[in-house]
Amino acid sequence: MRTADLTTALILIAGGALVIWDSLRLGIGWGSDGPQSGFFPFWLAVLLVGACAVIALQAHRRASDRPFVTRQQLRPVLSTLLPSAAFVVLTQFIGLYVATMLFMGFYMRWIGRYGWVLVVGVSVLFPIAIFVIFEKWFLVPMPKGPLEAWLGY
Amino acid sequence: MGWENLLLGFQVAAQPVNLGLAVLGITLGTIIGVLPGLGGANGVAILLPLTFSMNPTSAIILLTSLYWGALFGGAITSILFNIPGEPWSVATTFDGYPMARQGQGGEALTAAFTSSFVGALFSVVLITLFAPLLAEIALKFGPPEFFAIQLLTFSSFIGLGGGNPLKSLASILIGFILASAGLDIVTGQLRLTFGITELMKGFDFIVAVIGLFGVGEILLSVEEGLSFRGVTARINPRVVWQTWKTLPRYYRTFIRGAFIGFWMGFKPGGATPASFMSYAFAKRFSRHPERFGKGEIEGVVAPETAAHAAGGASLLPMITLGIPGSPTAAVMLGGLIIWGLQPGPMLFREKPEFVWGLIASMYTGNLIGVAMVLAFVPLFAAILRIPFPILTPLIVAVCAVGSYAVHDSMIDIWYMLLFGVIGYVFKKLDYPLAPLVLALVLGDLAENALRQSLIMSQGSLLILFERPISGAISAVAVFFFALPLLQPYLRRARKPEVAAVASHDG
Numbered sequence: 001m002r003t004a005d006l007t008t009a010l011i012l013i014a015g016g017a018l019v020i021w022d023s024l025r026l027g028i029g030w031g032s033d034g035p036q037s038g039f040f041p042f043w044l045a046v047l048l049v050g051a052c053a054v055i056a057l058q059a060h061r062r063a064s065d066r067p068f069v070t071r072q073q074l075r076p077v078l079s080t081l082l083p084s085a086a087f088v089v090l091t092q093f094i095g096l097y098v099a100t101m102l103f104m105g106f107y108m109r110w111i112g113r114y115g116w117v118l119v120v121g122v123s124v125l126f127p128i129a130i131f132v133i134f135e136k137w138f139l140v141p142m143p144k145g146p147l148e149a150w151l152g153y
Numbered sequence: 154m155g156w157e158n159l160l161l162g163f164q165v166a167a168q169p170v171n172l173g174l175a176v177l178g179i180t181l182g183t184i185i186g187v188l189p190g191l192g193g194a195n196g197v198a199i200l201l202p203l204t205f206s207m208n209p210t211s212a213i214i215l216l217t218s219l220y221w222g223a224l225f226g227g228a229i230t231s232i233l234f235n236i237p238g239e240p241w242s243v244a245t246t247f248d249g250y251p252m253a254r255q256g257q258g259g260e261a262l263t264a265a266f267t268s269s270f271v272g273a274l275f276s277v278v279l280i281t282l283f284a285p286l287l288a289e290i291a292l293k294f295g296p297p298e299f300f301a302i303q304l305l306t307f308s309s310f311i312g313l314g315g316g317n318p319l320k321s322l323a324s325i326l327i328g329f330i331l332a333s334a335g336l337d338i339v340t341g342q343l344r345l346t347f348g349i350t351e352l353m354k355g356f357d358f359i360v361a362v363i364g365l366f367g368v369g370e371i372l373l374s375v376e377e378g379l380s381f382r383g384v385t386a387r388i389n390p391r392v393v394w395q396t397w398k399t400l401p402r403y404y405r406t407f408i409r410g411a412f413i414g415f416w417m418g419f420k421p422g423g424a425t426p427a428s429f430m431s432y433a434f435a436k437r438f439s440r441h442p443e444r445f446g447k448g449e450i451e452g453v454v455a456p457e458t459a460a461h462a463a464g465g466a467s468l469l470p471m472i473t474l475g476i477p478g479s480p481t482a483a484v485m486l487g488g489l490i491i492w493g494l495q496p497g498p499m500l501f502r503e504k505p506e507f508v509w510g511l512i513a514s515m516y517t518g519n520l521i522g523v524a525m526v527l528a529f530v531p532l533f534a535a536i537l538r539i540p541f542p543i544l545t546p547l548i549v550a551v552c553a554v555g556s557y558a559v560h561d562s563m564i565d566i567w568y569m570l571l572f573g574v575i576g577y578v579f580k581k582l583d584y585p586l587a588p589l590v591l592a593l594v595l596g597d598l599a600e601n602a603l604r605q606s607l608i609m610s611q612g613s614l615l616i617l618f619e620r621p622i623s624g625a626i627s628a629v630a631v632f633f634f635a636l637p638l639l640q641p642y643l644r645r646a647r648k649p650e651v652a653a654v655a656s657h658d659g
Binding site: 001004005008012015016018019022023026030031033034035036037038040041044045047048051052054055058068069073076077080081083084085087088091092096100103104107108111112114122126127130134138139140141142143 | 202203205206317319320322323326327329330333337339340342344345347368371372375376377540541542543545546547549550551553554557558561563566567569570573574577578579581582584600603604605607608612
């Protein structure tokens, strides 16, 4: 917990410093038409750095023994996060519908260990449902890839 | 004058299309409320793109109905599965789940839905009465007043939010900083883009909501293992009727809960403390405080009434001032802007059919909602029996769809994933997420209000304190900001007294 708390605070301080640096470039003073662009972010970032410095101090002093995440918890979290990340990468290249199908199929088979009939059924029908609702009824387009292009969409 | 407007509103809300949308919204909302990882805020966020082509009044009716549905859905998971879908449902689990385990799940659910209905109705009546007045006052507000209200909004997270006030402050600041990224519309300069064109568009709060609350919540809930254990409940007209006959006995709890909920709720972040406060009061004034926590029906009535009164009340500042009281209200506010409406007091003058249609739909939506959830509880509860390995990828995919649809942009799906990880880490480290989202929504408005105020005063921040209305609001805000610093002293001042009383008793 302590390490995670400290790390987060330090990352936020670094982020704050970055914002301060960019705000100084834009100008934090008084321009011809009121406060310059950097004025608002500059003071926000100064406060953020201050608040996070104190949070880091608190975390340093009052160490909690409770771990941030146990090994037992980390496994299901990673086995959800990593396939989700892969799903996003896939969406970028082959479109959302096919990526959803692969993601659902993989997750159901790998984590859920379902039979192939159910796996294929759900992972094919669900993207089709999204397609009908979003693309057809509400005319909201989704990212598409080669398969959709081949089908003429 | 108010009644004619309300009548006009009912004519709008009672149109078949709008009634149909209310039913649809409540159904979807209840499903969303029952599903882990999807709550009111991100449910509304995901469906927002579907409303782009609707007329604004129908769209807002769909979204508010969704909101009521999500609130009802939260009660189902709390009582039958001991999983609070939302933070303000936590207090409902204290007595709701024990009741369900003793075979009184139907009674607990009936009590919860009825209390929700009463609480929400109370808020809506007060909104009907006060919203036009508040809007009238707000019309006289200038930039300093608006900035003062923003200060008050965020100070209440720090002063009343509980938890570590510094972490609340950090969340607020992060939200504001993210909001300032991208093109500065006043000066035309690019901020915090570091020369990367993709960053020019800035961060959309809808994507942040979906990531923080949706993906982040999923990661948190898989941590606990990949299954739910629930209790089944039988609910039929007889159970409902029997429970209804006992409920009038708790009229004091209803009234207290409704007032606490409304009072806490129109300030941001109020629903959760309101539900706990109402529960604590009910326990203190009860003749059988020892029964609380073991399955006392009053322990379900109290938090549910307050939470829903607060949920309704959070819409009051949204429609009158253009400042949302909760993340869900914030998403709806974002919707208003997308539909081409200018949120704020002018809405009452320029779009009466919209405002009053919305208010009237709160009545009809709640009425339809309570009837529907009572009738279809088993169906909604069955959703939680869908196994996790199917639900998890399904919810992640739906979140991606919602994120992409906002701007048709792929980078938003990446942001969603990023915000999901941030949401997971922040939740574990007790950084509150709601203030971050509100700050992200209100960032531009707050900055413009501050800029204009400073221009009016030639750069002096004192303008916030010099004008009477903004001065009073700012003073309260400063008090809330300072509250965490003052608290140790207040406690020390009170302690000798308590000690004296205790020794007296002994």
